[in-house]
Amino acid sequence: MSDTVIRCDELTKYYGKNRGIENLTFEVRPGQVYGFLGPNGAGKTTTIRCLLSMLRPTSGKAYLFDREVSVDGQELRHRIGYVAGDVALFEKQTGQWMIDYVSGIRGRPGPSTKELCERLQFDPSRKVRELSKGNKQKLALVIALMHDAELLIMDEPTSGLDPLNQQVVFDILEERTSVGATLFLSSHILSEVERVCERVAIIRAGTVVAEESVETLLDRALRTIQVTYTEPVADDMLSGIPGATSVERVGECGINAIVASDIDGALRRIMQRPIKDIEIEHATLEEIFLEYYGHIDGEEGQ
Amino acid sequence: MNWTIFKASLALRRVSLAWYAVGITAYGWMIIAFFPLIEQNPEYMDIAEQVWGEDLLAAFGGAGLEFNTLGGFLGIEYLSLMWILIVGAAVIVFAAGALGGAVEDGTMEVTLSQPVSRVKVALTRYLSMAAYAVMLCLVTVVSLYLTGLLHGVDVPLDAMGLLFVACTLLSLAIGGLAFFISAMTTGKGRTISVSLGVIVAMYLADLLGNLNDDYSWLSNISLFHYWQPNEVIDDLVLASQTWLVFGIASVLFFAAGMYAFLRRDVV
Structure with missing residues (x-):
């Protein structure tokens, strides 16, 4: 063989x-x-x-x-x-x-x-x-x-x-x-x-x-987490999400977070407030490339 | 050789083969039907010479030809130009599709992803082109013979046998050239245009060599200089240089085509 x-x-x-x-x-x-x-x-x-x-x-x-x-x-x-x-x-x-x-x-x-x-x-x-x-x-x-x-x-x-x-x-x-x-x-x-x-x-x-x-x-792949809370989001929610590479506010009650690792820790943190809706998506392959290997224009990544 | 590829190559061209055969038969029939009129009226030859002039006749390979012999008449009216156009186009289009065209349309990838070597594919495609050419040459002589019977024209069988050999050699030389170009290029259209360009250049070289003594050497580099169907039919002579030139051209173009195809990328 x-x-x-x-x-x-x-x-x-x-x-x-x-x-x-x-x-x-x-x-x-x-x-x-x-x-x-x-x-x-x-x-x-x-x-x-x-x-x-x-x-x-x-x-x-x-x-x-x-x-x-x-x-x-x-x-x-x-x-x-x-x-x-x-x-x-x-x-x-x-x-x-x-x-x-x-x-x-x-x-x-x-x-x-x-x-x-x-x-x-x-x-x-x-x-x-x-x-x-x-x-x-x-x-x-x-x-x-x-x-x-x-x-x-x-x-x-x-x-x-x-x-x-x-x-x-x-x-x-x-x-x-x-x-x-x-x-x-x-x-x-x-x-x-x-x-x-x-x-x-x-x-x-x-x-x-x-x-x-x-x-x-x-495990290394990114997830995009879109959360809508039942009440307005306090500023402290925008920081301190483990593994997040970026977090942004969406309206008064929502956030979008991109999480590169420790999805468990990130979710625990996010769920500390009452949630109305949540959507978690795998990042596209292009997003993984951008995150881990630099931009797809030929630059060297990590 | 691979029989599946051989049969498939011919099956893919069976409709075009039928149309070319119809064209050859129809044109040959028309010329044979005219021949008794010319044979019985030798003064038409004088009229033709007055209308065209000796130079123009010579340019188109008609110098010294007699219209009122079967070989002379078929040579000038059919086999020296129209037949070459029909059969030349047929084998060039076949060869163009066999390699370069197949690379372009992706079917070469289908074939070569199977357990078959490039050598076998190229050899088989060449042999199928040769079989296609042989069939067209066979149709040429058989249709001349049969329409001769129909119109009371004496078309000797032995002359047709030798003409079949000569036609096959010329069509293989032209087909070999197209095979070589097809092996190097990607795309059917490119192969056809380059092959036709070379064929037209050879025809013009022969034309110029016949028109002007200073350029007579040009004739020697043209395949058409060695194409004398009138001698084949009237005198039952296939000159040794015709055998050699057409034979060597066929073998060299085939070998060069194989070499090019084995070295190239096929997608």
Whole structure:
């Protein structure tokens, strides 16, 4: 068994003078559910395309199942199911034609094809150009999952899907990982990653700026707390909230607080006065970046 | 080679193949239908020379050709220009979609994310283009032969056999050029425009070389200088330099295209 399923060593890709990724180093272990987080343009898709040998790295190396992708790419792709971030299909053909095309190249029909079509409520008899964005995404998912691959590389897999189908997709992914598949999930949606991933790498400006467990990330993540009290807020409430990075008054009876840590302590303090309404939200990924890694304009963060 | 990709490449172009075949058949039929009239009236050749002049005829490869032979007539009226336009366009568009076009529309990513090597994909796409060209060349000679029977024109089978070989060699040379350009570029339109630019430049080089002795060397760098369908049909001769030039061009363009495709980014 391989020690690592994915390994990047100082992987660098430049498009001419423009940076794609730079000195990217991380590894994914067998059976892991690994999130690859970053805003658009951070280099997530470039990394995946290097892993699949579609892009030739400028320097550094990429390995799948401990074998170099530039050497053994064809054989390694037998073990991979891939959903591209920007799904492209043969527009004039039917979904079934696409399924047969991929099965033909792989040399065998996908054992899970029928089940996946049923669960995703996808009709493969329709022409691709007649499909909505969501249905094209379903087709891409069927193609990626139908051969029960050991490694699933998913670049924004729920893009264009409604919440019900997103749920189905995550159910399927959870089933696959529960029987040993490794999932590499690229996304800019924190809630998606939070739901399924054990470990995440955060990529910014082409470089991994943090790699940690989801638990740690969420512990460090910001929350926005909006509180409406039953009576006007005294000035002393605006100070002394543990872990708050900013607190502001909203009208006479409300406050907005951004809490970076110690959510328990912050809530205890806030709830010392009678509350009419309270709303707690996870910060967006961008807000986490801004808080922990500096602004997303290329400045170095903490 | 990968059979799934081979069959899919041809299936994706089956409608265009049918339309090109209809075009070739219709045009060839029209020319064959005209031929008995020209054959029985040799004075038309004198009229043509008076109207166009020897220089202009020479420029378009008609110097020394006799309109009233099948090879001469087919050569000047069909195979030296219109046939090249139809079949050249067909193979260029095919090659453009095979690599550069597939990279542009994202279908190359679908294919190459599967367990198949770039070498196999490029080789298979080239072979499917070659099969497409062979089918069009077959339609060319079969339609000439059958419409000849219909109009009482003696179209020798052996001449058609040799013409099929010559047509295939030329179309592979043009297709190889487009394959090479397609392997280096992203986008179907870019491949088509660059390939057509090179083909038109070669045609003009041949034209200028035929018009002016000072520039006769230009003809030698043009594929069209070696394209003599009249000799193939009338004399059953496919010159060794034609074999060599078209054959070498096909192999070199194919090899250069493979090399370029293996080194490039494919998204």
